[in-house]
Amino acid sequence: MARITKGILGGFSGKVGTIVGANWRGKDIIRSIPTPSNRPPSEKQMVQQMKFKLVISFLRPLGSIQKKYFGLNSGSKSRINLAVSYTINEAVQMVADVPELIYNKILITKGDLTGFQNVNATPQAGNTISLTWEDNTTQGNAAGTDQVTVICYNKELDSFAVFEAMAERSALTKEVALPAYYAGKEMQVWAYLNRAEEDIACNSSYLGALTMI
Structure with a gap:
């Protein structure tokens, strides 16, 4: 009805x-109302479906971030749609007929805020990650009050650790402590900056695969 x-x-x-x-x-x-099709999917369609399933599963926990900070809503495409489309097209490869994520090509956020300058992440004793970056508050639209967020992902557990607004751009260094169950595991790490008003972010930076110690 x-x-x-x-x-x-x-x-x-x-x-x-x-x-x-x-x-x-x-x-x-x-x-x-769409008419159901009895035609089996082609090989190309099956590959695309596998890529889509992989990307949706990976990005789902990041939805609240990407709704705010992945590009601009464009016509019928939401920011979530844009993030999915970008990841499928730019950050997935086929290995032995199985889709895999290319972590160093993944963007968690995408925007026009000035990003980090020479940001680095290193594992430290105690299951922590130490981040350092250089002062670039005089560049573009950067501000010392821009907020730093760090995102860590472990494939084995299919689990994220997200540290939102854990420092300001002006801090130039910060350590994050991961939960104990990540000890000894490899973490894929990204970081991004967003303006304090939470209206814009930079393109996220991939900081590498770090093994916790």
Whole structure:
């Protein structure tokens, strides 16, 4: 059953015969009900489906970050859509017919804020990571109050450790302590900066694969 949402001349939501009405991004739309296909997917379609499944699974825990800081909403594409599309096209490779992520090509955030200058991450005793970067507050639209976020991922556990707004750009150094269950494990590490107003971020930086000690 369909439901009229704005009176007799307004849009409707639900199914009427062979059409479906909905409100999408503030616009009332009508589309036909797709016809199920009995045709098996082609090899190319199957590869694309595997890539899509891999990327969606990986990015899902980062959704709240990418909704704010991955490019700009573009027409029908949300920031999440843009992040998925970018990752599939730029950061996935096929190895023995199996899709794999290329970690050093992954962008967690994408934006026009001035990024880090010479940022480095090194593992330290006690299951910690030490970050250092250089002062570039005079460059572009950088500010000393820009917030630093560090993201760590372990493939074995398929698990993220996210440290949001854990330092300011002006700090130039920061240590993050990971939970004990990451001890001895390899972590893929990224960092990004966002403005204190939380309206813009830089392109994230990949800091390498670090084994915790």
